[in-house]
Amino acid sequence: MSTTSSRTPLPPASRSPRGAAGPSSRRRRQALIAWMFAVPFVAIFAVFMLVPLVSSFAMSFTDFTSRDVQNPAAVGFVGIKQYATLFANAQFVHSMLNTAYFVLVGIPLTMAVSLALAVALNSGIKRFRTAFRVGFYTPVVTSIVAVAVVWRFILQPDGLLNTILGAVGIHGPDWLNSTTWAMPAMILMAVWRNMGTLMIIFLAGLQNVSAEMLEAAEVDGANAWQRFTRITLPTLRPTLLLGAVLLSVGYLQFFEEPFVMTKGGPLDSTLSISYFTYNQFGFGKYGLASAASYVLFVAIALLSLVQFRALRSKD
């Protein structure tokens, strides 16, 4: 960048009102001012994001425990032992499978529901559009803790959900105390809490779908489903990609629903990677917790990369 700074100044290029200073000193001055603007953010970001990020990485190669906080000198370097311990830990493997279950079922389901809502809202209805949007988005703005209180009620064996299911002749399970049904209940809650965000993003994306093309296709005899799959979906590709990446970064960190609803149970059936990490932190096994959190980080980065590849390739 600064390779030209030693050359003689070129007077006509000077845009500085003070004209006298050469480009190199002016550039240096501007860099200084720019860094002054950046410094407050960078300082906080460095202390509360970069330092923890690096120390967590370092910690994952040590036997750091809560007892070492006051005396960091006692910490020993253990190489990849924490990672080996982690993958040999049946509970951690279970938590990975649970997280995969949640992600693989939860993401397609959330995307399908949100897309259906967005398409319905975009289908030319005029009245109550705002009311509908507000209704579908409200779960997004509410606190998970408050929402958990009422969902625990709804999911009771004789709760609202089973009453409704009973009305159509289905005998609902004891959702939160069943190893089979606790995870579907978590997914149901997650869809409910996240569909509003995706719906808004998809609605914005739908505005790019060409009305002329849809009309031409209709004139040519394409039915609604054909128009949707051949015109709407391809146009929506970048928006779908955005939605999928947003959801996977969020869903891989799956934590709050089981934390407030099931405590990871019954029998660890809703224990996620984040939750496992949080528990190890609670036990004071900071080294192991850090290793687990980095496994999750890598998973998030990989899944995002795969999705970018998969959805970009056809452009």
Place this chain on the structure above:
Amino acid sequence: MTLPTETLTPGPLRTESGGPARRPRRRGQRGRPLTYILLLLAVAATILPFAWMLLGSFKTQGELLRRPATWWPQEGTLANYTSWFTELHIEKFFANSLIVAVVTVLGNLLFCSMIGYALAKMDFPGKRFLFLLVMVTLMVPGVVTFVPLFVMVSKLGLVSTYPALFLPFLASPVGVFLMRQFMLGIPDSIIEAARIDGASEVRTFTRVVMPLCGPPLATLGILTFLGSWNNFLWPLVAAQSEDMYTLPVALSLFSTGQNATNYGLLLAGSVLVITPIVALFVALQRFFIQSVAATGIK
């Protein structure tokens, strides 16, 4: 957290209601009543939990335990609400939540627009690297920094203080992205003109650039406030004495403590926690929805 991409910049929403790209009204005429019925059912199912929460908060414990469950309160009571104020002093937690949220919002508005300006309109060595570094951290899961952050806060002796609750959230990468993207769109000529008129960089920033940044500041303010108000895990760990609890922490701890089976109290607490944010959302819903569409984040 979440990852914004450049696919959606604030443009597209404008055409959504009444833009030129409207479909002919003819289409969908047949399907319209059906669309309304389906949407109505879906929205009813979506807000049913809130309706149930609100109605339940006025019921007595006996009525809440009765089976079959009642829908409308038979013996309505306000006792659930009054005990939140007289016994549990919810106003204290409300004040904590509000203080933390306001400081977090102000800090982000200031710091993110400053660095956003430097990244968008100035040249300096390390600029590309700095931006990339900030963006990469968007993919870092919360649990990665959680442990060292707690170790740091406890070594600094900040556990159960306001700074512990807001400091880690003052510099949000999303905010940098948002401010930089918007400022890139401000014409260089405006800034050049101010400089030629002899305005300092600080003056150019405060008098010329910032007044143009209303939309991204509103977006950032809303998103930060929402995130702070609903933040749960960090305050749960960082606020260990009761007088520092935020609303979600207080509600969570009361709902697992001795009040765990006092359902009416918990439902009333939930209503009190979500009412301010839902009211804010309904009042500002247009901005909320533009925020999400603009950045792809909640």
